Amino acid sequence: MRHILILGAGTAGTVIANRLSRRLRSQLRAGRVNITIVDPDPVHLYQPGLLFIPFGESFRERITKDRRPTLDRDVRYVASAITAMDPDSDTVTLADGTRLSYDLCIVATGARLVPEETEGMTGPGWRESVHEFYSLEGAERLGYALDCFVGGRVVVNVVEMPIKCPVAPLEFAFLADAYFTNCGIRDKVEIVYATPLDGAFTKPVAAKSLGHLLEEKGILLETEFNTGRIETRAAGAPADELDGRAGALVSWDERRIPFDLLVTVPVHKGAAFIATAAGLGDAMDFVMVNPRTLQSQRKPNIFALGDAANCPTSKAGSVAHFQAEVLEENVVRMLEGRALDAGFDGHANCFIETGHRKALLIDFNYDTEPLPGMFPYAWGPVPLLKESRLNHLGKLAFRHAYWNRLLPGRDFPGIDAKMKRSGKRMLQTQD
Numbered sequence: 001m002r003h004i005l006i007l008g009a010g011t012a013g014t015v016i017a018n019r020l021s022r023r024l025r026s027q028l029r030a031g032r033v034n035i036t037i038v039d040p041d042p043v044h045l046y047q048p049g050l051l052f053i054p055f056g057e058s059f060r061e062r063i064t065k066d067r068r069p070t071l072d073r074d075v076r077y078v079a080s081a082i083t084a085m086d087p088d089s090d091t092v093t094l095a096d097g098t099r100l101s102y103d104l105c106i107v108a109t110g111a112r113l114v115p116e117e118t119e120g121m122t123g124p125g126w127r128e129s130v131h132e133f134y135s136l137e138g139a140e141r142l143g144y145a146l147d148c149f150v151g152g153r154v155v156v157n158v159v160e161m162p163i164k165c166p167v168a169p170l171e172f173a174f175l176a177d178a179y180f181t182n183c184g185i186r187d188k189v190e191i192v193y194a195t196p197l198d199g200a201f202t203k204p205v206a207a208k209s210l211g212h213l214l215e216e217k218g219i220l221l222e223t224e225f226n227t228g229r230i231e232t233r234a235a236g237a238p239a240d241e242l243d244g245r246a247g248a249l250v251s252w253d254e255r256r257i258p259f260d261l262l263v264t265v266p267v268h269k270g271a272a273f274i275a276t277a278a279g280l281g282d283a284m285d286f287v288m289v290n291p292r293t294l295q296s297q298r299k300p301n302i303f304a305l306g307d308a309a310n311c312p313t314s315k316a317g318s319v320a321h322f323q324a325e326v327l328e329e330n331v332v333r334m335l336e337g338r339a340l341d342a343g344f345d346g347h348a349n350c351f352i353e354t355g356h357r358k359a360l361l362i363d364f365n366y367d368t369e370p371l372p373g374m375f376p377y378a379w380g381p382v383p384l385l386k387e388s389r390l391n392h393l394g395k396l397a398f399r400h401a402y403w404n405r406l407l408p409g410r411d412f413p414g415i416d417a418k419m420k421r422s423g424k425r426m427l428q429t430q431d
């Protein structure tokens with residue numbers, strides 16, 4: 001009997017578990033292989049839905065489901081947290097001290113928020129004037145804060161990269177512009193977007209398009225802003241240094257942005273247990289993998305996918321889905337003693353909400369940045385890097401596709417794990 005152990009049953013863990021279960025059905029039923037997945041949280045959260053909660057456009061019941069029914073019936077689910085991993089003995093330890101052994105392990109424990117890493121973030125202003133929307137509790141609390149907001153400066157901030165869905169804070173800024181316009185108070189609200197990047201996004205062509213959109217919507221862009229600390233009135237910071245506002249975001253080079261409401265994306269790290277296995281993770285506890293095969297650099301029988309892996313592409317659900325297709329093949333090859341497929345090309349795609357029921361779509365990989373053109377076919381129907389109503393409908397429809405196609409590990413017609421170049425207008429910035 002070969003034991004496949006999957007750590008984490010979020011997007012990535014669930015997709016790979018369900019794909020492997022289908023692929024290895026006869027071996028599972030014959031007792032030659034088993035698949036176990038471990039996750040302490042009995043509820044699955046559709047994270048892209050968090051973006052809409054602060055604006056009252058979604059709610060908890062719409063974006064959560066019991067975890068067990070999202071997993072194939074032949075997958076064994078253990079509701080517990082991993083506290084340690086020992087690659088030398090091929091075991092992990094659970095919170096109650098139980099040890100599980102494996103022949104092949106897949107790490108899919110995602111990224112965790114560590115707001116306490118930034119001085120002043122979780123002080124007395126936390127969830128009062130300092131908010132985040134990357135957790136369910138945070139998104140709901142921010143919703144109450146927006147309900148009560150009557151005007152002032154809203155600062156949307158990314159502390160440092162990498163973060164999950166790097167476009168989500170930009171989407172938040174766009175949606176905030178539309179929200180305050182619809183509430184009739186846009187003229188009383190100043191929106192500032194403060195990022196450590198040198199533009200609105202990581203890739204030049206998309207950064208230019210998104211930068212124009214910020215400008216059009218009157219959102220001020222503060223680039224190369226490396227957050228050092230947060231000062232709040234509630235924590236006793238001097239009122240004159242806060243410009244009479246609720247707090248100030250202060251960079252390492254002492255640039256100050258006073259705010260009435262801060263919407264920040266805290267530092268992200270991999271799961272804490274990664275640090276218990278020497279050589280498994282990088283400085284931020286993301287698993288060091290071969291970016292094309294997803295095999296760990298620490299030991300050949302360990303793989304990682306989704307946000308937990310340190311692949312140089314976006315941390316996004318779409319990436320987890322594309323990676324799972326390659327990893328499914330590699331798990332089978334590993335069990336059969338064959339060479340791995342170096343097939344993951346960094347493919348990522350994401351709808352970006354821009355407000356007023358419009359969105360744009362980006363599609364890219366390790367070698368090709370997001371470019372204008374059409375998707376998924378050369379003729380379309382969906383435009384790339386261009387605002388449209390169709391893209392907005394695509395983003396809304398994605399929730400249904402997530403529960404019914406993506407999580408069960410089924411493919412999307414016309415959308416392959418490998419990025420297609422057809423339909424994209426190759427620009428001169430591409431080499």
Ligand SMILES: Cc1cc2nc3c(=O)[nH]c(=O)nc-3n(C[C@H](O)[C@H](O)[C@H](O)COP(=O)(O)OP(=O)(O)OC[C@H]3O[C@@H](n4cnc5c(N)ncnc54)[C@H](O)[C@@H]3O)c2cc1C
Binds near residue numbers: 110
């Ligand atoms: C606000 C927001 C908007 C987003 N929008 C988009 C979007 O539009 N498009 C897109 O593609 N992506 C989007 N994403 C990103 C997407 O949700 C993530 O990239 C995706 O969920 C990654 O899947 P994962 O399985 O790697 O991590 P997760 O889905 O976070 O799952 C990790 C799992 O591991 C479990 N776990 C953690 N620690 C342990 C432990 N010690 N032991 C056992 N289990 C553990 C957790 O309970 C969790 O269930 C968004 C994310 C956010 C926060």
